[in-house]
Amino acid sequence: MNIRRFPLGPLWTNGYLLWDDGRKACFIDPGGDPEEVLMLIGEEDLALELILLTHGHADHIWGLERLRSRTGAPAAIHREDAPKLADPSENLSAAMGRDCRCAPPEQSLEDGNHLQAGAMAVEVLHTPGHTPGGCSFLVSEGDEQALFSGDTLFAMSIGRTDLPGGDERTLRDSLKRYGALPDGIAVYPGHGPETTLGEERRTNPFWPR
DSSP states (O other): OEEEEEEETTTTEEEEEEEOTTSEEEEEOOOSOOHHHHHHHHHTTOEEEEEEOSOOOGGGTTTHHHHHHHHOOOEEEETTTGGGGGOTTTSSTTTTTSOOOOOOOSEEEOTTOEEEETTEEEEEEEOOSSSTTOEEEEEEETTEEEEEEETSEETTEEOOOSSTTOOHHHHHHHHGGGTTSOTTOEEEESSSOOEEHHHHHHHOTTSOO
16 A cells, blocks of 8 residues: 655645555545645556545645546545535634635545445544544555544644534544554554554553543
8 A cells, every 4th residue: 555645735734645556546635735646646647536534624625626626536524524515614714714615525424434445445433523523544455554543633642622513522532443453553644743553552641541
């Protein structure tokens, strides 16, 4: 599994392009102008099969329409966050002075859904707390696994819970969804550097004890 991180948009949100050896790809969280992403897709001759959204805040969806229109790839988001795509007040873009309106997703997600992009299997983990429909994606190819945590878990921190729809207790409970996963799994968060589950279990002050 190949993984390339792109810091996108005004908040440098982490977007991730993943692809397998068969050149099938998916993208997680297009938070800004995806031109650099599109260039790599072209250079590597990739077929983008899926756009995954960890949640519906503007800094994770600002580049969605351009990426979707240029590639034809369908977008997927949890049903509880799907209404945010079209509503600048709900996705917080109105408060940032840069309205973001997106078309509805092609697929509404639920906890436990399993998706496929080429050889990559995606398990949807509903991890609310930052937003009601916040999700993490556990992506597997063969023996390799990676967790894309959105704004649920960061290196040494967790996502904000003081925004509309946020709830700290719910977010802390969501971290328990990672409990059965092995320490060695790499975690790719929505902001900041990558980490591992083991490192967060040992050092993150917000980790449930």
